[in-house]
Amino acid sequence: MQQFQQFQEPDFFVCSCGFNCHYKSEKEMELHIDQCPVYSGYSDFMKYIERKDIQNANIDQLRVMKAEAKVYLSRLEMMLMIYSQQQPILQKAPSQTVQCEKCHKQFEANSDFDKVWYLENCSHILCKDCMLKICKEDFFKKKSNVTCICGERFKDAEIKQILGNELYEQLTEKLNLSLQNIIECCHCKERFCFLKGNINEKIQDQNGKLVQGEQLEHYIENRFKCSKCHTEQCKNCMSVPYHTNMTCEQYKINKAAVKCRLCDQPTEIQKNLPEALQTICQQQECQNRAKVLCTNKLKCGHFCQGLKNTPCLPCLNEKCASDQNEDDYCNICFTEGLKSQPCVQTTCKHIFHEDCLKQKLYAKWNGPRIVFNFMKCPLCNQFLDIKVPHFQKPIEEGLALLKEVQELCLQRLKLEEKEKDKELLDPTHQFFQKPLDYAMHIYCYYLCFKCKKPYFGGLKNCQQAADQDPKVEFKQEDLVCTKCCPLLTLEDKCNKHGVDFIDFKCRHCCSIALWWCHGTTHYCDPCHRNIKTNMTKPCPGLGKCPLGIPHKPNGQEMSLGCSLCRAERLKAK
Known part of the structure; x- marks a missing residue:
């Protein structure tokens, strides 16, 4: 029996545009042939197909063409089958490996053909993951002049093939806009001309540190706020919000680093602590907050942001949260995200910093006149109810004062014979048949500094001017019944x-x-x-x-x- 030597037929389809793929990757090869204008220009078969004016053919002509194509396809399949039967039985070639020039990962030359890319200009080999990463990162930064690690430029066809048509067109459009100094908001897609910041403006980061040097230059060149939706972002890396006091590269490094769970500053893992506290930094403020922070892990795998020894909150991670998430500002302080402090949830299902809510309840009202907004949820205006023990005392005290003021208001309304005021009798008025609401609306009460009891202070409209005057100051000692x-x-x-x-x-x-x-x-x-x-x-x-x-x-x-x-x-x- 005749012995055949080890002959290997060509494994790769290579287009004149520089694209290549293994013949076994039929879908990849079909997609390229369908989209590549270079291939259509030199392929006799594609030229023949394009001469067939199928756009203007009637339905009968299209049916005939389809039948002809099926006949031609079956003949091709027959020839391929005959060819495969006539080939000598090939002995398996020794395994060969190739290495990506960037990540140095090893690949099997025969089995991993769809995972590597042979660059046409420099003949270097890059894995497709590295190719995609290089193209995404450098396309905009290098104005589409994407290069290999050796400095040789990628061919445009290679870049387009790796990125895909849709992403390639998006990056090209973004680059063209940038060259015209036009930027697009990543949130609302509004476009407008970019204006650099003022070099003399004093900028501070969230910790109050002054932005200087390279970071200030980057801020001036890249930071902008959309004029339509007011989203703050970076022109270069599209980070939201803008990474104040960091360049894009510094932000990238910072983002990859282990960061404090509360303040987002880089830190080290403390493996001797409970898992929930291992990534909290050594700043005194964070350490104080960690003492009362819940250490439970939720079913989803994220840590609870609530208080120790209280029922766990819903997950605030953006992947799990349906309403408020950890990056949302606390709607009481409006200075820090919810994740920066232990939080509590009210019975109306809204979440706030525990310390902010406690300060709100104990501070009560700001001016001399008694108002009960301190007892209401900032988001839905319902009276607060919090199932945490140390909140019960201020809430009960507030409700007792509210009841006392309500009784005094109704008593005065009756004694002053205002129960028949037109506001209470007019069906179209907001106070129709609501004497308590009406009395609370028109009367003004103050808390006596000495006996801590509310006393009458006149009609509310007489006090409104003082409430709205920011210059008005008062001493609680002066409020005496x-x-x-x-x-x-x-x-x-x-x-x-x-x-x-x-x-x-x-x-x-x-x-x-x-x-x-x-x-x-x-x-x-x-x-x-x-x-x-x-x-x-x-x-x-x-x-x-x-x-x-x-x-x-x-x-x-x-x-x-x-x-x-x-x-x-x-x-x-």
Whole structure:
């Protein structure tokens, strides 16, 4: 029997454009032939097909052409079968390996033919993963002049084949826009002309550190904020938000490094700690937060961002979160992401920093007037309910104060006979048949510094101007109710209504006092905001006096008696 030597038929299809693939990769070869204009230009068969004007053929002609193609295809398959039967039985060639010039990974020359690329210009071998990485990273940076590690340029056909038509066209369009100084927002796709930053502008990173040198130059050349959606991003690497105080390369290294779970700064793994705390840095602030941070791992494999010894929160990782995620700002402080601190969830399913929520509840209201926004969720405006033990006390205290103010408001509404105001009787009005809401809306109450009880301070519209004036300052010590005022005597007490509705006159004008200052003086709100010497105003006379009753000359302290009795007397007149 005749012995055949080891002959190896050519393994690769090579196009004139530089593309090559193994003959066994039929799909890859078909895709290239279908898309390559170079191949269509020199292939007799492709020229013959293109001469057939199938676009303008009728349905009968198309059916005939399809039948002809099937006949031709079956003849080709027959020839391939005959050819394969006539070939000598080849002995398996010794295994050969090739190595990627970039990652130095070894590949089998015969079995891994679809994983490597033979560069036409320099004959170096690169694996397709490295080729794709080089093309993606360098196409924009080197203005499409992508090169091998030896410096030899890739052919355009090679770049296009590796990237694919869609990505190649996207990068080409991005490059063309860049050459015209036009940028595209990665979020809303809005396009506009890029304007460099001001070199003299003082820029600080999130830690308050001044941006200087190379990082400042990079900031000026690449940082921009979309004029439409206001997304801050990097023009070069498209990072969102812009990586302040880092170049793109530094950001890339930083991103790959092990970072603190709370502050995102590079750190080292502390293997002697529980797994959830191993990547928390040594900064004092992070260490303090770590003491109360939950150490549980959720079913999804991510760590809980809640408090120790409390029910776990839903996962805040962006891959799992359906609503709020770890990178969202806390809607109380608006300065740090949720992941920077231990968090709690309210019964309305919103998540905030535990410390921010605690400060909000204990700080209560900012101005002199009692308002209950501190007890409401910043996102949905529902009253807060938090199933964490140390939040129960401030919430219960707030609810008790709310109940007390509500009772006082309804009591005053009834005594002042405002239950028949048009706002409560008009079906189109927001307060129709809502006396409590109406009373809370029109009346103003303050918390006495001495007895810690709420006291009446007039109608709310009289206080709104002061609330909106940022210059207005106050001392809590000046908020003193009538009961706690040392000037109140037994003679001032109302036999009908007690002392709850006793008013004092402003020392300097004909208005009801709200403030008790220096332990000596009552002020109305306008006089309190403009305290100065010689501020006493003369009374315009009984017929024009706003108080409507005889009183001591302005400049002296005086009790006006019970406001309800006074209102009844004026109404009787």
